[in-house]
Amino acid sequence: MTLFDRLTAARAAGDMAGLAAAIPYAGWMGMAPEATTGELLTRMRFDPMLIGNTRLPALHGGTLGALLEMAAIFHLLWETENAALPRIINITVDYLRSGRPVDTLAKATVTRLGRRVANVAVSAWQEDRNRPVASAQLHFLVTPPAG
Amino acid sequence: MTEKPARTLFEQLPPGSEALFQQLFSDTIPHNKALGTVVTGARKGGASMRLDWREDLVGNPETGVIHGGAITALLDSCSGMAVATMLTEPRPFATLDLRIDYVRPATPGKPVLADAECIRMTTNVAFTRAIAHQGDPADPVASSAGTFMLATKGEPPESQSVGVLPAERATGDAP
Numbered sequence: 001m002t003l004f005d006r007l008t009a010a011r012a013a014g015d016m017a018g019l020a021a022a023i024p025y026a027g028w029m030g031m032a033p034e035a036t037t038g039e040l041l042t043r044m045r046f047d048p049m050l051i052g053n054t055r056l057p058a059l060h061g062g063t064l065g066a067l068l069e070m071a072a073i074f075h076l077l078w079e080t081e082n083a084a085l086p087r088i089i090n091i092t093v094d095y096l097r098s099g100r101p102v103d104t105l106a107k108a109t110v111t112r113l114g115r116r117v118a119n120v121a122v123s124a125w126q127e128d129r130n131r132p133v134a135s136a137q138l139h140f141l142v143t144p145p146a147g
Numbered sequence: 148m149t150e151k152p153a154r155t156l157f158e159q160l161p162p163g164s165e166a167l168f169q170q171l172f173s174d175t176i177p178h179n180k181a182l183g184t185v186v187t188g189a190r191k192g193g194a195s196m197r198l199d200w201r202e203d204l205v206g207n208p209e210t211g212v213i214h215g216g217a218i219t220a221l222l223d224s225c226s227g228m229a230v231a232t233m234l235t236e237p238r239p240f241a242t243l244d245l246r247i248d249y250v251r252p253a254t255p256g257k258p259v260l261a262d263a264e265c266i267r268m269t270t271n272v273a274f275t276r277a278i279a280h281q282g283d284p285a286d287p288v289a290s291s292a293g294t295f296m297l298a299t300k301g302e303p304p305e306s307q308s309v310g311v312l313p314a315e316r317a318t319g320d321a322p
């Protein structure tokens with residue numbers, strides 16, 4: 001079963017955990033999509049290995065960037081009918097607040113989905129959605145890989 | 148401009164201080180340690196790091212290509228280290244923004260090498276450029292532009308602090 005078949009099966013079965021299980025890095029980082037509130041969110045469970053500054057303490061900026069990217073990928077996989085894994089072109093992350101050592105949630109919004117490129121905006125927060133810790137703009141190629 | 152620029156803390160370190168930076172930027176930062184990043188070089192205004200390929204960093208199990216998120220963390224850390232080499236006094240700092248272009252997929256099984264430089268240091272903001280490659284800097288995997296906010300004295304950074312120099316660790320107090 002190819003990765004895309006696994007993803008299609010997971011999507012058809014409404015099995016979001018299956019979506020995360022297909023991507024090793026998501027599992028290692030403790031990231032998984034969830035839809036408990038009726039919208040697709042991606043959660044990064046707090047783990048001490050996500051810390052970048054032990055004195056504050058604060059999450060490593062790279063982990064927040066990674067969460068924003070993963071949230072965009074899960075969103076594209078789950079909410080669109082694309083026949084290929086989205087391939088990231090670029091990401092621009094704004095770091096807004098220190099990430100505290102708790103779970104972080106992220107919500108992606110597709111600004112535009114074209115035949116070749118998807119423009120996605122993502123926001124990440126912890127306890128208060130109105131106080132985001134980071135946000136990002138991303139572009140993905142959504143065409144099948146050449147060759 | 149006749150004023151002689153202040154010596155950076157990095158310049159005051161004894162030669163061969165890569166080991167110190169390795170300790171500071173990989174061993175004492177839990178996420179860098181988890182990723183297994185290795186500091187491979189440090190000079191005034193520049194830094195290099197290596198990230199070895201590993202199964203659990205893979206973003207696409209069919210191709211074995213490492214996930215962009217791991218490269219984001221590598222470039223963020225390496226850029227932060229380049230900023231640290233430019234400090235003239237101990238000051239925490241934090242990433243303000245980071246833009247990364249993923250130029251090509253990283254070849255599976257091969258380490259990813261990051262080279263970062265701090266191109267300008269101002270009172271409040273440091274500007275960085277970095278590339279990630281796999282041995283040939285002319286054939287990059289990713290390229291990035293970042294900005295970092297420098298904390299004012301006695302005030303914690305507003306965002307993620309990626310690193311401080313040893314003096315700061317010895318004397319600083321997080322509130």
